[in-house]
Amino acid sequence: MSTAVAGKGLEGIVAANSGICWIDGDAGILSYRGIDIHELAVHSTFEETTYLLWNGHLPTEAELAAFQAALAESRVLAPQIIDLLKSFPASATPMEVLRTAVSALSFYDADEKDNTHDANVRKAYRLTSQVGMIVAVYDRLRKSLPVIPSDPTLSHAANFLWMLNGEKPSETAARTLDVALILHADHELNASTFAARVIAATLSDIHSAVTGAIGALKGPLHGGANEAVMRMLFAIDKAGADPVEYVTEMLAAKKKISGFGHRVYKTEDPRATHLRAMSEQLSKDSGISKWYDWSREIEIYINTEKKLNANVDFYSASTYTTLGIDVDLFTPIFAVSRIAGWSAHVIEQLDDNRLIRPRAEYIGPEYPSPYVPIADRT
Numbered sequence: 001m002s003t004a005v006a007g008k009g010l011e012g013i014v015a016a017n018s019g020i021c022w023i024d025g026d027a028g029i030l031s032y033r034g035i036d037i038h039e040l041a042v043h044s045t046f047e048e049t050t051y052l053l054w055n056g057h058l059p060t061e062a063e064l065a066a067f068q069a070a071l072a073e074s075r076v077l078a079p080q081i082i083d084l085l086k087s088f089p090a091s092a093t094p095m096e097v098l099r100t101a102v103s104a105l106s107f108y109d110a111d112e113k114d115n116t117h118d119a120n121v122r123k124a125y126r127l128t129s130q131v132g133m134i135v136a137v138y139d140r141l142r143k144s145l146p147v148i149p150s151d152p153t154l155s156h157a158a159n160f161l162w163m164l165n166g167e168k169p170s171e172t173a174a175r176t177l178d179v180a181l182i183l184h185a186d187h188e189l190n191a192s193t194f195a196a197r198v199i200a201a202t203l204s205d206i207h208s209a210v211t212g213a214i215g216a217l218k219g220p221l222h223g224g225a226n227e228a229v230m231r232m233l234f235a236i237d238k239a240g241a242d243p244v245e246y247v248t249e250m251l252a253a254k255k256k257i258s259g260f261g262h263r264v265y266k267t268e269d270p271r272a273t274h275l276r277a278m279s280e281q282l283s284k285d286s287g288i289s290k291w292y293d294w295s296r297e298i299e300i301y302i303n304t305e306k307k308l309n310a311n312v313d314f315y316s317a318s319t320y321t322t323l324g325i326d327v328d329l330f331t332p333i334f335a336v337s338r339i340a341g342w343s344a345h346v347i348e349q350l351d352d353n354r355l356i357r358p359r360a361e362y363i364g365p366e367y368p369s370p371y372v373p374i375a376d377r378t
Contacts, residue, residue, distance in 0.1 A: 018189075037271065038274075046155070046185070077137065195209075209342070230327050279291070295318045
Protein backbone atom coordinates (compact mmCIF):
# COMPACT_ATOMS: atom_id res chain seq x y z
CA MET A 1 0.00 0.00 0.00
CA SER A 2 2.90 2.34 0.65
CA THR A 3 4.35 4.78 -1.85
CA ALA A 4 7.44 6.99 -1.49
CA VAL A 5 6.79 9.25 1.49
CA ALA A 6 7.08 13.00 0.92
CA GLY A 7 7.82 15.51 3.63
CA LYS A 8 4.70 17.13 5.03
CA GLY A 9 3.58 19.84 2.60
CA LEU A 10 5.83 18.16 -0.03
CA GLU A 11 8.86 19.65 1.75
CA GLY A 12 12.09 18.70 0.02
CA ILE A 13 10.30 17.07 -2.91
CA VAL A 14 11.35 18.01 -6.46
CA ALA A 15 8.09 18.26 -8.41
CA ALA A 16 9.20 19.67 -11.77
CA ASN A 17 12.11 20.54 -14.01
CA SER A 18 12.38 24.28 -14.64
CA GLY A 19 14.88 26.64 -16.20
CA ILE A 20 13.34 29.77 -14.71
CA CYS A 21 14.47 30.18 -11.11
CA TRP A 22 17.20 28.66 -8.93
CA ILE A 23 17.36 28.93 -5.14
CA ASP A 24 20.12 27.80 -2.79
CA GLY A 25 18.47 28.14 0.59
CA ASP A 26 21.61 27.30 2.55
CA ALA A 27 23.70 29.96 0.84
CA GLY A 28 20.87 32.49 0.52
CA ILE A 29 21.01 32.60 -3.27
CA LEU A 30 18.12 33.49 -5.56
CA SER A 31 18.64 33.72 -9.31
CA TYR A 32 16.45 34.19 -12.36
CA ARG A 33 17.69 32.27 -15.40
CA GLY A 34 21.09 32.00 -13.67
CA ILE A 35 21.47 35.74 -12.93
CA ASP A 36 21.79 36.59 -9.24
CA ILE A 37 18.91 38.60 -7.79
CA HIS A 38 21.40 41.12 -6.37
CA GLU A 39 22.62 41.95 -9.87
CA LEU A 40 19.08 42.29 -11.17
CA ALA A 41 18.03 44.49 -8.24
CA VAL A 42 20.94 46.86 -8.87
CA HIS A 43 21.08 46.92 -12.67
CA SER A 44 17.78 45.72 -14.13
CA THR A 45 14.18 46.90 -14.47
CA PHE A 46 10.96 44.99 -14.02
CA GLU A 47 10.37 44.99 -17.77
CA GLU A 48 13.86 43.65 -18.51
CA THR A 49 13.52 41.05 -15.74
CA THR A 50 10.14 39.93 -17.08
CA TYR A 51 11.64 39.56 -20.56
CA LEU A 52 14.40 37.44 -19.01
CA LEU A 53 11.90 35.21 -17.21
CA TRP A 54 9.79 34.68 -20.32
CA ASN A 55 12.55 34.32 -22.90
CA GLY A 56 15.53 32.87 -21.05
CA HIS A 57 18.00 35.64 -21.86
CA LEU A 58 18.46 39.37 -21.35
CA PRO A 59 17.08 41.50 -24.19
CA THR A 60 18.99 43.67 -26.61
CA GLU A 61 18.10 47.36 -26.66
CA ALA A 62 15.73 46.77 -29.57
CA GLU A 63 14.12 43.74 -27.92
CA LEU A 64 13.63 45.64 -24.66
CA ALA A 65 12.11 48.64 -26.44
CA ALA A 66 9.67 46.36 -28.27
CA PHE A 67 8.84 44.55 -25.02
CA GLN A 68 8.17 47.81 -23.17
CA ALA A 69 6.00 49.03 -26.03
CA ALA A 70 4.00 45.79 -26.03
CA LEU A 71 3.38 46.04 -22.29
CA ALA A 72 2.30 49.68 -22.61
CA GLU A 73 -0.01 48.80 -25.51
CA SER A 74 -1.55 46.03 -23.40
CA ARG A 75 -2.60 48.43 -20.62
CA VAL A 76 -6.24 48.32 -21.64
CA LEU A 77 -9.26 47.12 -19.69
CA ALA A 78 -12.53 46.33 -21.45
CA PRO A 79 -15.37 48.65 -20.33
CA GLN A 80 -17.17 45.57 -19.05
CA ILE A 81 -14.29 44.94 -16.61
CA ILE A 82 -14.56 48.49 -15.30
CA ASP A 83 -18.31 47.97 -14.84
CA LEU A 84 -17.59 44.70 -13.02
CA LEU A 85 -15.21 46.47 -10.65
CA LYS A 86 -17.89 49.06 -9.92
CA SER A 87 -20.41 46.32 -9.10
CA PHE A 88 -18.51 44.67 -6.26
CA PRO A 89 -19.87 45.12 -2.72
CA ALA A 90 -18.10 47.48 -0.34
CA SER A 91 -17.10 44.47 1.75
CA ALA A 92 -15.01 43.01 -1.11
CA THR A 93 -11.28 42.89 -0.41
CA PRO A 94 -8.79 43.89 -3.13
CA MET A 95 -7.57 40.28 -3.43
CA GLU A 96 -11.12 39.00 -3.91
CA VAL A 97 -11.67 41.68 -6.52
CA LEU A 98 -8.43 40.83 -8.33
CA ARG A 99 -9.18 37.08 -8.33
CA THR A 100 -12.64 37.60 -9.80
CA ALA A 101 -11.65 40.28 -12.32
CA VAL A 102 -8.72 38.26 -13.70
CA SER A 103 -11.06 35.34 -14.31
CA ALA A 104 -13.43 37.66 -16.19
CA LEU A 105 -10.59 39.02 -18.36
CA SER A 106 -10.66 35.82 -20.40
CA PHE A 107 -14.09 36.74 -21.81
CA TYR A 108 -12.56 39.72 -23.60
CA ASP A 109 -9.22 38.22 -24.68
CA ALA A 110 -8.97 37.55 -28.41
CA ASP A 111 -6.67 34.56 -27.76
CA GLU A 112 -8.83 32.99 -25.06
CA LYS A 113 -9.24 29.60 -26.76
CA ASP A 114 -5.75 29.46 -28.29
CA ASN A 115 -3.29 27.56 -26.08
CA THR A 116 -0.29 27.74 -28.41
CA HIS A 117 3.01 29.19 -27.23
CA ASP A 118 2.67 32.46 -29.15
CA ALA A 119 -0.91 32.99 -27.97
CA ASN A 120 0.10 32.38 -24.36
CA VAL A 121 2.88 34.95 -24.67
CA ARG A 122 0.40 37.48 -26.04
CA LYS A 123 -1.95 36.73 -23.15
CA ALA A 124 0.95 37.07 -20.72
CA TYR A 125 1.60 40.62 -21.98
CA ARG A 126 -2.04 41.52 -21.41
CA LEU A 127 -2.28 39.88 -18.00
CA THR A 128 0.94 41.49 -16.76
CA SER A 129 -0.38 44.91 -17.72
CA GLN A 130 -3.99 44.30 -16.70
CA VAL A 131 -3.29 42.94 -13.20
CA GLY A 132 -1.65 46.22 -12.22
CA MET A 133 -4.47 48.20 -13.80
CA ILE A 134 -7.15 46.24 -11.93
CA VAL A 135 -5.48 46.91 -8.58
CA ALA A 136 -5.07 50.64 -9.26
CA VAL A 137 -8.48 51.17 -10.86
CA TYR A 138 -10.35 49.36 -8.10
CA ASP A 139 -8.57 51.37 -5.41
CA ARG A 140 -9.61 54.59 -7.15
CA LEU A 141 -13.20 53.41 -7.56
CA ARG A 142 -13.61 52.35 -3.93
CA LYS A 143 -12.40 55.80 -2.85
CA SER A 144 -14.82 57.54 -5.25
CA LEU A 145 -11.88 58.99 -7.17
CA PRO A 146 -11.70 59.32 -10.96
CA VAL A 147 -9.95 56.52 -12.83
CA ILE A 148 -6.54 57.63 -14.09
CA PRO A 149 -5.72 56.65 -17.68
CA SER A 150 -2.54 54.72 -18.34
CA ASP A 151 0.52 56.71 -19.44
CA PRO A 152 2.49 54.78 -22.08
CA THR A 153 5.57 56.97 -21.52
CA LEU A 154 6.02 55.66 -17.97
CA SER A 155 7.68 52.47 -16.82
CA HIS A 156 5.52 49.65 -15.52
CA ALA A 157 6.21 50.59 -11.88
CA ALA A 158 5.84 54.34 -12.42
CA ASN A 159 2.61 53.86 -14.36
CA PHE A 160 1.14 51.78 -11.54
CA LEU A 161 1.90 54.52 -8.99
CA TRP A 162 0.52 57.13 -11.39
CA MET A 163 -2.75 55.23 -11.87
CA LEU A 164 -2.97 54.55 -8.13
CA ASN A 165 -2.26 58.05 -6.81
CA GLY A 166 -3.01 60.38 -9.73
CA GLU A 167 0.41 61.98 -9.34
CA LYS A 168 3.60 61.34 -11.28
CA PRO A 169 5.87 59.50 -8.83
CA SER A 170 9.30 60.74 -7.86
CA GLU A 171 12.28 58.99 -9.39
CA THR A 172 13.04 57.44 -5.99
CA ALA A 173 9.49 56.14 -5.53
CA ALA A 174 9.32 54.70 -9.05
CA ARG A 175 12.69 53.00 -8.73
CA THR A 176 11.84 51.62 -5.29
CA LEU A 177 8.68 49.97 -6.57
CA ASP A 178 10.51 48.80 -9.69
CA VAL A 179 13.08 46.97 -7.56
CA ALA A 180 10.34 45.57 -5.31
CA LEU A 181 8.62 44.15 -8.39
CA ILE A 182 11.89 42.56 -9.53
CA LEU A 183 12.43 40.97 -6.12
CA HIS A 184 8.92 39.48 -6.03
CA ALA A 185 8.73 38.44 -9.70
CA ASP A 186 9.45 34.73 -9.19
CA HIS A 187 10.38 32.27 -6.50
CA GLU A 188 10.40 28.79 -8.01
CA LEU A 189 7.61 26.41 -6.93
CA ASN A 190 6.00 28.48 -4.21
CA ALA A 191 2.36 27.69 -3.46
CA SER A 192 0.80 30.04 -6.02
CA THR A 193 3.20 29.13 -8.81
CA PHE A 194 2.73 25.41 -8.17
CA ALA A 195 -1.04 25.95 -8.25
CA ALA A 196 -0.70 27.73 -11.59
CA ARG A 197 1.40 24.91 -13.06
CA VAL A 198 -1.02 22.22 -11.83
CA ILE A 199 -3.91 24.04 -13.50
CA ALA A 200 -1.95 24.67 -16.70
CA ALA A 201 -0.94 20.99 -16.83
CA THR A 202 -4.58 20.03 -17.33
CA LEU A 203 -4.41 22.09 -20.57
CA SER A 204 -6.66 24.71 -19.04
CA ASP A 205 -6.06 28.34 -20.08
CA ILE A 206 -3.60 30.85 -18.64
CA HIS A 207 -6.41 32.96 -17.15
CA SER A 208 -7.60 29.97 -15.13
CA ALA A 209 -4.05 29.22 -14.02
CA VAL A 210 -3.44 32.81 -12.89
CA THR A 211 -6.83 32.95 -11.17
CA GLY A 212 -5.88 29.84 -9.22
CA ALA A 213 -2.49 31.37 -8.39
CA ILE A 214 -4.18 34.50 -7.04
CA GLY A 215 -6.44 32.29 -4.94
CA ALA A 216 -3.38 30.62 -3.45
CA LEU A 217 -1.62 33.94 -2.88
CA LYS A 218 -4.68 35.21 -1.00
CA GLY A 219 -4.03 32.72 1.81
CA PRO A 220 -2.22 34.27 4.79
CA LEU A 221 0.41 31.53 4.84
CA HIS A 222 1.59 32.65 1.38
CA GLY A 223 0.69 36.27 0.69
CA GLY A 224 -0.43 38.62 3.42
CA ALA A 225 2.52 38.38 5.81
CA ASN A 226 3.64 41.93 4.96
CA GLU A 227 0.12 43.14 5.79
CA ALA A 228 0.44 41.48 9.20
CA VAL A 229 3.83 43.14 9.75
CA MET A 230 2.41 46.59 9.04
CA ARG A 231 -0.64 46.04 11.20
CA MET A 232 1.73 45.14 14.04
CA LEU A 233 3.67 48.38 13.49
CA PHE A 234 0.42 50.34 13.43
CA ALA A 235 -0.60 48.68 16.71
CA ILE A 236 2.75 49.64 18.28
CA ASP A 237 2.22 53.21 17.14
CA LYS A 238 -1.34 53.34 18.46
CA ALA A 239 -0.29 51.92 21.84
CA GLY A 240 2.68 54.26 22.12
CA ALA A 241 4.69 51.17 22.99
CA ASP A 242 8.35 50.35 22.75
CA PRO A 243 8.71 48.07 19.70
CA VAL A 244 10.92 45.48 21.39
CA GLU A 245 8.76 45.37 24.53
CA TYR A 246 5.64 44.98 22.38
CA VAL A 247 7.16 42.08 20.43
CA THR A 248 8.42 40.49 23.65
CA GLU A 249 4.87 40.50 24.98
CA MET A 250 3.60 39.00 21.72
CA LEU A 251 6.10 36.16 22.02
CA ALA A 252 5.19 35.59 25.67
CA ALA A 253 1.56 35.29 24.56
CA LYS A 254 2.70 32.79 21.91
CA LYS A 255 1.64 35.09 19.07
CA LYS A 256 3.29 34.81 15.67
CA ILE A 257 5.65 37.58 14.56
CA SER A 258 5.15 37.78 10.80
CA GLY A 259 7.98 38.48 8.38
CA PHE A 260 10.58 36.12 9.87
CA GLY A 261 11.85 32.74 8.80
CA HIS A 262 11.41 30.99 5.47
CA ARG A 263 10.65 27.45 4.34
CA VAL A 264 13.61 27.48 1.93
CA TYR A 265 16.18 29.99 3.19
CA LYS A 266 18.35 28.97 6.14
CA THR A 267 20.13 32.32 6.06
CA GLU A 268 18.95 35.81 5.19
CA ASP A 269 16.41 36.01 2.40
CA PRO A 270 18.40 37.84 -0.32
CA ARG A 271 15.32 39.87 -1.20
CA ALA A 272 15.15 41.24 2.35
CA THR A 273 18.65 42.67 1.92
CA HIS A 274 17.43 45.09 -0.74
CA LEU A 275 14.07 45.85 0.84
CA ARG A 276 15.81 46.79 4.10
CA ALA A 277 18.06 49.23 2.26
CA MET A 278 15.15 50.70 0.29
CA SER A 279 13.05 51.11 3.42
CA GLU A 280 15.92 52.94 5.10
CA GLN A 281 16.49 55.24 2.12
CA LEU A 282 12.79 56.02 1.78
CA SER A 283 12.60 56.85 5.48
CA LYS A 284 15.40 59.38 5.01
CA ASP A 285 13.92 60.88 1.84
CA SER A 286 10.41 61.16 3.26
CA GLY A 287 11.34 62.27 6.74
CA ILE A 288 9.16 59.46 8.13
CA SER A 289 11.62 57.24 9.91
CA LYS A 290 9.60 55.41 12.58
CA TRP A 291 8.43 52.51 10.42
CA TYR A 292 11.97 51.65 9.33
CA ASP A 293 13.51 52.36 12.75
CA TRP A 294 11.01 50.15 14.58
CA SER A 295 11.37 47.42 11.97
CA ARG A 296 15.13 47.44 12.40
CA GLU A 297 14.85 47.24 16.20
CA ILE A 298 12.44 44.31 15.93
CA GLU A 299 14.62 42.54 13.36
CA ILE A 300 17.72 42.76 15.56
CA TYR A 301 15.78 41.50 18.57
CA ILE A 302 14.18 38.54 16.77
CA ASN A 303 17.48 37.60 15.15
CA THR A 304 19.24 37.70 18.53
CA GLU A 305 16.57 35.96 20.59
CA LYS A 306 15.04 33.54 18.10
CA LYS A 307 17.84 33.18 15.51
CA LEU A 308 15.32 33.97 12.76
CA ASN A 309 16.08 36.16 9.76
CA ALA A 310 13.79 38.69 8.14
CA ASN A 311 12.16 37.48 4.94
CA VAL A 312 10.88 39.32 1.88
CA ASP A 313 7.69 40.37 3.66
CA PHE A 314 9.21 42.12 6.66
CA TYR A 315 10.67 45.23 5.05
CA SER A 316 8.24 45.35 2.15
CA ALA A 317 5.69 46.47 4.77
CA SER A 318 7.51 49.66 5.77
CA THR A 319 8.61 50.24 2.17
CA TYR A 320 5.07 50.18 0.78
CA THR A 321 3.66 52.23 3.64
CA THR A 322 6.27 54.94 3.16
CA LEU A 323 5.30 54.97 -0.53
CA GLY A 324 1.76 55.81 0.62
CA ILE A 325 0.21 52.45 -0.32
CA ASP A 326 -2.72 51.12 1.71
CA VAL A 327 -2.06 47.96 3.70
CA ASP A 328 -4.75 45.88 1.98
CA LEU A 329 -3.00 46.52 -1.36
CA PHE A 330 0.26 44.89 -0.26
CA THR A 331 -0.72 41.38 -1.37
CA PRO A 332 -2.32 42.57 -4.64
CA ILE A 333 0.99 44.34 -5.40
CA PHE A 334 2.69 40.99 -4.81
CA ALA A 335 0.48 39.72 -7.64
CA VAL A 336 1.35 42.75 -9.81
CA SER A 337 4.91 41.48 -9.65
CA ARG A 338 4.44 37.70 -9.48
CA ILE A 339 2.30 37.66 -12.64
CA ALA A 340 5.64 37.78 -14.47
CA GLY A 341 6.76 34.53 -12.85
CA TRP A 342 3.37 32.87 -13.03
CA SER A 343 3.24 33.57 -16.77
CA ALA A 344 6.76 32.22 -17.28
CA HIS A 345 5.89 28.99 -15.46
CA VAL A 346 2.59 28.49 -17.28
CA ILE A 347 4.32 28.98 -20.64
CA GLU A 348 7.13 26.61 -19.62
CA GLN A 349 4.64 24.01 -18.39
CA LEU A 350 2.59 24.09 -21.57
CA ASP A 351 5.67 24.01 -23.81
CA ASP A 352 6.56 20.56 -22.42
CA ASN A 353 3.44 19.39 -20.67
CA ARG A 354 2.63 16.37 -18.59
CA LEU A 355 -0.35 16.22 -16.26
CA ILE A 356 0.80 16.80 -12.67
CA ARG A 357 -0.63 13.93 -10.66
CA PRO A 358 1.24 13.09 -7.43
CA ARG A 359 0.28 10.28 -5.06
CA ALA A 360 -0.78 10.43 -1.42
CA GLU A 361 0.57 8.28 1.41
CA TYR A 362 -2.52 6.43 2.65
CA ILE A 363 -2.96 6.56 6.44
CA GLY A 364 -6.59 5.40 6.68
CA PRO A 365 -8.10 2.12 7.97
CA GLU A 366 -6.48 -1.17 7.00
CA TYR A 367 -7.41 -2.76 3.67
CA PRO A 368 -9.54 -4.74 3.34
CA SER A 369 -12.00 -3.35 5.85
CA PRO A 370 -15.39 -5.11 5.75
CA TYR A 371 -18.61 -3.43 4.71
CA VAL A 372 -20.99 -3.62 7.66
CA PRO A 373 -24.76 -3.65 6.85
CA ILE A 374 -26.53 -0.68 8.38
CA ALA A 375 -28.64 -2.86 10.65
CA ASP A 376 -25.48 -4.24 12.27
CA ARG A 377 -23.74 -0.93 12.87
CA THR A 378 -23.46 0.33 16.42
